[in-house]
Amino acid sequence: MGRSTRSRIPAKDGVRDDPASAYDMTHADEGVEQRTLACIVDNEPGVLARVVGLFAARGYNIESLTVAEIDRNAHQSRITIVTSGTNHVLEQIEQQLLRLVPVARVIDVTNSTGGIERELALVKVAGVGEKRVESLRISEIFRAHVIDTTNESFIFELTGASQKIDQFVELMRPLGLVEVSRTGVLSIQRGKDKAG
């Protein structure tokens, strides 16, 4: 479970959607892949804006982003970003992040051994009768918790890899899915050592 499956989406017509420069034609035939990066940053004002601004300015994708302080005394936060691009672009993203002064280190969670990714989702499903029973049954299979209920609805709390949540949401759709709230991906490394 440490490494989630990655889809390799071939570039359209052999041309990358967002070439890094008008002259850049050498990496056009590379496939696009998804990658999860964790940045350990100094928790100072504006640090999130720097990271997000870098992605916006250089045209990199953000598929999900989570951020919170992880060590109050050391003023450190961990930002986990799920991004996608060709291998060349992903390498650049890592190096460009490291250029930011408050970024202490960047961990490639996808390609490191023992990288774990988890997401939490809150899923609201409304319905009565057989559909209601079915949704509850499926939630047990996914080890979701019911955190709120009315006669006509449930809210399920579910953690797991993003794909597991995607799957659960798809199964709930015909059973009366109302809305979903997700945290985005969190990451950590297996084993006794601290990250980096």
Added chain:
Amino acid sequence: MDGNSTMDTATTQQLTGAEIVLRALADQGVDTIFGYPGGAVLPIYDAIYAQQQVRHILVRHEQGAGHMAEGYARSTGRCGVALATSGPGATNMVTPLADALMDSIPMVVFTGQVPTHLIGSDAFQEADTVGITRACTKHNYLVRDVNDLARIIHEAFYVATTGRPGPVLVDIPKSVQFAKGNYVGPKAIEHRTYHPRTEPQDKRIEEAVAMMAGAQRPIIYQGGGVINSGPAASEALRALAKATGWPVTSTLMGLGAFPASDPQWLGMVGMHGSFESNNAMHDCDVMLCVGARFDDRVTGRLDAFAPNSKKIHIDIDPSSINKNVRVDVPVVADCGKALAAINKEWKRKVSRKPDLSGWWKQIDVWRARKGFAYPNSKTLIKPQHAIERLYALTRDKDVYITTEVGQHQMWAAQFFHFDKPNRWMTSGGLGTMGYGLPAAIGVQAAHPNALVIDIAGDASVQMTMQEMSCAIQHDLPVKIFILNNEWMGMVRQWQQLLHGERYSHSYSDALPDFVKLAEAYGCHGIRCDDPAKLDDAILEMINTPKPVLFDCRVEKAENCFPMIPSGAAHNEMILGNITGDEISEAGKMLV
């Protein structure tokens, strides 16, 4: 503030924020700052008034202050410092910040900010300065507590000058300038997260030298990083060229790191570089890239860039490596240290100088094409001729050259030659018209007895020419040498070659009378349009001990050649007199 920095800097004492700024500047060894007052920096101006250590040069527009700090930094190797007020003062500083970031110029900019309790209230002259400048600084700070101010200033200088240098902005609310707090001196800075790597890995140096030793058609492609690294890097580069016998070319930013008078010098590389350097780049089998970043103006078409070469890339910024061009041996290090290590390893590993006579023979064939040749004229001053005469007549002087951006900049790079680093100040990455005049003032402030010449175009110079007033006020006798062709020459050239000769808005209609304008500012004005009188006019400029504006009327339709058209490869260089058909439709899409 008593301006006395002989006190023990480690002791803590209570000063106002404004006093802390001046004290920190003095402790950082800053002798000159470039600035413009305004409401949100008045306390700092009070502190400036009360001291003698730091000289303040009053500019006419904040953009000028930024470029002056850049010129100061580039010509001295030290950190440039500029000061502006909040709001418009800060937004006017954005261009020089972006310029310094692109060209890796160490600079610390101070801006005033509205008092902390008014931040976010759309107060008078409020702007989100740290937000606006985040993308055009290496790092920036908003100081919220006066007790953090001294540490932040020292940290700002540390970040600006170490690693890959760049601009750092410190935004100081007026309330913080008034508040009293602790001053701390510039002790050894140990940043929590910022640790630039400067020492090369031995393994990489060994790999590099092993690759170099087998080269048949080698080239050194060197850039501004060698100049940023300091004089020792230029010395190490010269030693390496001597030991290896390799030819050397340079980017626009790297001119002067290797002497142009050396027989191993091939001239500048890239879009308007020399025929021999571009062909040598294309045909080389081993390329040693030192402190350059494979910019699109250098590489041309990437998939045809040095197609049969192995590449070694020395850069202090890991993100520069494999960004545009994949390299075989990356060396993340300070250029000077890496070059010294390579020199040492070369001596150890390579017993005798390799025989490159075949390669040099080929290079001499390219040289014989004389790519910079142009038909001279007896009736009109050719811009190339004007630069050649300027170079010839200033050779025995202690001369520094700045430029604006455009054709004149390329002609200056082609026809003015440099034997020492830090003598050539130009806006390379950002291409900022209006850079040259204020940069020249900054250079002159650092080198009061030197001959400082801004080689300018008639369009560029008008972007910042109010700074002539600054030059007069501070007795900084810069020479502004305008190649006046009445056009935005490079725009006109591209319109001729790429846009079917539709000269849309590139003619400088209603140009001022530059001589009268010079006189209005109190400068000396010279006009020359006769090749026979050019030398005397240039000598008059050199020998006038005050700011001079030289209106050099040149051939209007001259194009800048040779040229690698957009989207073309190094060996597809055009030597002159082209029609436009040489450029592909895809190439026309590029900038």
